[in-house]
Amino acid sequence: MLKDGVLDPQGKAIEHALHVLGFLDVENVRAGRIIELETAAKTQEAALKQGEEMGRNLLANGVIENFSVEVIQ
Amino acid sequence: MLKDGVLDPQGKAIEHALHVLGFLDVENVRAGRIIELETAAKTQEAALKQGEEMGRNLLANGVIENFSVEVIQ
Amino acid sequence: MKVDEALGRQFGLSSDEYANMLAIMGRTPTLTELGIFSVMWSEHCSYKSSRVWLKTLPTQAPWVIHGPGENAGVVDIGQGLAAIFKMESHNHPSFIEPYQGAATGVGGILRDVFTMGARPVANLNALRFGDPADKNTARIVDGVVKGIGGYGNCVGVPTVGGEINFHPSYNGNPLVNAMTVGIARKDRIFLSAAAGVGNPVIYVGSKTGRDGIHGATMASAEFDQDAMEKRPTVQVGDPFVEKLLIEACLELMATDAVVAIQDMGAAGLTSSAVEMAGKGGVGIELNLDHVPQRETHMSAYEMMLSESQERMLIIISPERIEQAKAIFDKWELDFAVIGHLTDTGHIVVKHKGTIEADIPLEPLADQAPLYHRPTAPHPSPEPLPVQFSTSLSLKEALLRLVGCADLASRAWVWNQYDSTIGGQTVKRPGGADAAVIRVEGTDLGLALTTDCTPRYCQANPRRGGAQAVAEAWRNLSAVGARPLAITDNLNFGNPEKPEIMGQLAECVQGMGDACRALDFPVVSGNVSLYNETKEANGSARSILPSPVVGGLGVLDKVELAMGMSMPKSGFIFIVGPT
Amino acid sequence: MKSGIVIFPGTNRERDMAIALKKVSGQDPVMLWHRQTSLPDLDLLVLPGGFSYGDYLRCGAMAAHSPIMREIKAFIEKGGYVLGVCNGFQILTEAQLLPGALLRNRSLRFISSDGYLRVERNDTAFTSQWEKKAVFRTVMAHGDGNYVASSETLSRLEGEGRVLFRYVNAEGVMNQDDCFANPNGSAHAIAGVLSANFRVCGMMPHPEDLVDPLMGGEDGKPLFASLVEQFTG
Numbered sequence A, B: 001m002l003k004d005g006v007l008d009p010q011g012k013a014i015e016h017a018l019h020v021l022g023f024l025d026v027e028n029v030r031a032g033r034i035i036e037l038e039t040a041a042k043t044q045e046a047a048l049k050q051g052e053e054m055g056r057n058l059l060a061n062g063v064i065e066n067f068s069v070e071v072i073q
Numbered sequence C: 001m002k003v004d005e006a007l008g009r010q011f012g013l014s015s016d017e018y019a020n021m022l023a024i025m026g027r028t029p030t031l032t033e034l035g036i037f038s039v040m041w042s043e044h045c046s047y048k049s050s051r052v053w054l055k056t057l058p059t060q061a062p063w064v065i066h067g068p069g070e071n072a073g074v075v076d077i078g079q080g081l082a083a084i085f086k087m088e089s090h091n092h093p094s095f096i097e098p099y100q101g102a103a104t105g106v107g108g109i110l111r112d113v114f115t116m117g118a119r120p121v122a123n124l125n126a127l128r129f130g131d132p133a134d135k136n137t138a139r140i141v142d143g144v145v146k147g148i149g150g151y152g153n154c155v156g157v158p159t160v161g162g163e164i165n166f167h168p169s170y171n172g173n174p175l176v177n178a179m180t181v182g183i184a185r186k187d188r189i190f191l192s193a194a195a196g197v198g199n200p201v202i203y204v205g206s207k208t209g210r211d212g213i214h215g216a217t218m219a220s221a222e223f224d225q226d227a228m229e230k231r232p233t234v235q236v237g238d239p240f241v242e243k244l245l246i247e248a249c250l251e252l253m254a255t256d257a258v259v260a261i262q263d264m265g266a267a268g269l270t271s272s273a274v275e276m277a278g279k280g281g282v283g284i285e286l287n288l289d290h291v292p293q294r295e296t297h298m299s300a301y302e303m304m305l306s307e308s309q310e311r312m313l314i315i316i317s318p319e320r321i322e323q324a325k326a327i328f329d330k331w332e333l334d335f336a337v338i339g340h341l342t343d344t345g346h347i348v349v350k351h352k353g354t355i356e357a358d359i360p361l362e363p364l365a366d367q368a369p370l371y372h373r374p375t376a377p378h379p380s381p382e383p384l385p386v387q388f389s390t391s392l393s394l395k396e397a398l399l400r401l402v403g404c405a406d407l408a409s410r411a412w413v414w415n416q417y418d419s420t421i422g423g424q425t426v427k428r429p430g431g432a433d434a435a436v437i438r439v440e441g442t443d444l445g446l447a448l449t450t451d452c453t454p455r456y457c458q459a460n461p462r463r464g465g466a467q468a469v470a471e472a473w474r475n476l477s478a479v480g481a482r483p484l485a486i487t488d489n490l491n492f493g494n495p496e497k498p499e500i501m502g503q504l505a506e507c508v509q510g511m512g513d514a515c516r517a518l519d520f521p522v523v524s525g526n527v528s529l530y531n532e533t534k535e536a537n538g539s540a541r542s543i544l545p546s547p548v549v550g551g552l553g554v555l556d557k558v559e560l561a562m563g564m565s566m567p568k569s570g571f572i573f574i575v576g577p578t
Numbered sequence D: 001m002k003s004g005i006v007i008f009p010g011t012n013r014e015r016d017m018a019i020a021l022k023k024v025s026g027q028d029p030v031m032l033w034h035r036q037t038s039l040p041d042l043d044l045l046v047l048p049g050g051f052s053y054g055d056y057l058r059c060g061a062m063a064a065h066s067p068i069m070r071e072i073k074a075f076i077e078k079g080g081y082v083l084g085v086c087n088g089f090q091i092l093t094e095a096q097l098l099p100g101a102l103l104r105n106r107s108l109r110f111i112s113s114d115g116y117l118r119v120e121r122n123d124t125a126f127t128s129q130w131e132k133k134a135v136f137r138t139v140m141a142h143g144d145g146n147y148v149a150s151s152e153t154l155s156r157l158e159g160e161g162r163v164l165f166r167y168v169n170a171e172g173v174m175n176q177d178d179c180f181a182n183p184n185g186s187a188h189a190i191a192g193v194l195s196a197n198f199r200v201c202g203m204m205p206h207p208e209d210l211v212d213p214l215m216g217g218e219d220g221k222p223l224f225a226s227l228v229e230q231f232t233g
């Protein structure tokens, strides 16, 4: 997800399209990316830690994006 | 998220990049989109219904993508 | 926040500059006023270090319609048409966020050109990256190339040419120089000088957010590790909105409603309002309550300094408001009357009932700092050792040459740029020494090129500067064009260091010499200083002196344009001494 | 031939298309704005390339809901012909006027270069001026040209002869897995398809950018010549 305050051209365009389609009470649309993956990490904590490392190093662009990691078993 | 069986070039590229970075035990990477928005819908059910309509009509392409809707208060 | 000299320093004002501001104001300025002074007097907006040297460049020729001083240069290309072009740098933002830095660089230079009434018909660029082996280089190259393509392709302007070099001096400070060329009718060129007391000031385009506040001053500050912490100053571009803005502005300009127009570039609302009113010799009053805002609780300071992209400021006559609004409504863009012209000679900024700024425009412009910075001769590097290795076969030597980063094929880059959109591209990247496009609906062609060899400028700045101009001239001649004029982008290190200032002075004089000799004037340009990286040991390493030249020429019969692919048979001639 | 070009916010190859149509048919096309709710009398509607709505969300997704799309559907039902190029093709698939979808190129990069297409049949309104299995050069300029469809859809398309253009190498040989011969990674190397009634054609590359020797060739001209032939006899 883009950081608060960073312009989200996608979100803005989607919001506009939703309004045109008649979803008039929708606002603050923000578009982000979700990445699902499988890991061989043994524990919940190890997986979380790995996810955070991957987020910092590659998956998110720290300059303009925030990210969060969730582990599902 | 792309449906199972639809080749996901982005997911594949991310998987490759993660391997290069040394995250060798990661696999089945899939990339999808997440859209957050606020609605004035009064009830949880109404919001869910609205979200599903938006997904079917615009936000997801049924030919290649699946979607799910979650309401957070 | 208390406004005092210490805060002034944080905003980039020297003690003298701060004192001068106090003298002009006759009181302690407000925070918003300080912000306005600091950006208007920054290197980026005031050219305080380079102006004395820029003035030595030749800018006149019978075919020059507008030289430096407008948003872009304008030359007569015949048949009642004019070519409008300029180059601009986005070096510092591209290091912090390569994709968005490069993308917004393209967006900014496009606006400089269509703001004058031209439809943009071609983009070019000149890129310099660090050592290919450096760990950051690949990421920066990839992001910059994707960003240039992402913006240009979406806006629908073909990217037809450019150049790329690698050198370790650009490791922490890549150069991203973007050039746009547009075409307009000679008698329909729009300028930025505001006129008509009482005329409304119109804001169009995207909403204002807190993007890139202080980007203009950042672009003039030396780079170090802290730069990474200044991240939120990165702006995100929206090429889709830019495309709508081009169409809407050109549609409005086709009516006779526009008195003056300017894009909101570096220092956003501040520089556009100050420059438009200043050039027109009028005052301007803005009511920020009416500025379309993307975020809540924005202060006057933030709105005046925001660098949100894809915005323009327009002066029209009051009876044209409805007509103009209908056009921007059609293109689904924001449109707001945010002020009017006055006869006070001041810029007055109101927000929520208070006057946040009230500055006399004349001294703000006329007393902008101007420095004759000391120059020192540039130490010429040791001559390169001449080595003849007999152990390499001709084939091995050739393979080594074509395999080196500066000579290898650039097809992987231009294959990501849409070079054919518009249907007028006669010589695409790789097809000739200069790109050639047809001027739609005529037999005319434009030849376009960007050139600079920083190595030469390092070895001998004066001859290097001259060489860059001469190379552009040759490339244009090689496709059969008559070279008309250049735009340039002077990329150098810290001008407070005499040897860097020496490089700049010498390069500019060399360029001037060549321009005069070739009757090839400079009609627009841009300066980017403080291109340095702090090394781990604290020392600052300057980039190679890089005065990039963008050349434009015209072909009266575009079908005669020459390419460089070899015919299947024929003779080879070499012209000139070897 | 009376043709119309539909412009959505963000469309950017409408001028190229207009030049090509004018050049081959001798008649200027009508420019139509996406909010229009009625169409003039036309033989052919063209949805040109570009980045409608910035191609945010998915390419063509938002344009597919524009008011004019209802008119376009009615036009097709009444027997009209529609050509969608690049973004136009993406819009037609998003509007479900053509099957399948266009995903990000396999390389994840925008591709701007020349490629080769093979004409799979020449008994259609769009291809009558080519020889059967003719191979022609064309300009590609897209980031999302990777054609996908379910295996049932693909076999239906093949069975009904609705694959009109395929990516091939310069010799006309198709190889789905070769990143030069099939640059986007399209299923079955598909570059262009037809609707079940053969009156709607979508294709990714840009024949309109090669209709003039000065711009590098006239390889795209037969497409427009075929359409002119269809409507003027």
Ligand SMILES: Nc1ncnc2c1ncn2[C@@H]1O[C@H](COP(=O)(O)OP(=O)(O)O)[C@@H](O)[C@H]1O
Binding pocket: C044, C045, C054, C057, C067, C068, C069, C070, C071, C072, C073, C086, C088, C112, C265, C266, C271, C488, C489, C490, C522, C523, C524, C525, C526, C527
């Ligand atoms: N190196 C240069 N050579 C010639 N003209 C220059 C140079 N640098 C800047 N200029 C001119 O100075 C004026 C101000 O430039 P700039 O501040 O970049 O304009 P803008 O505010 O439109 O970005 C322009 O007319 C520009 O063409």
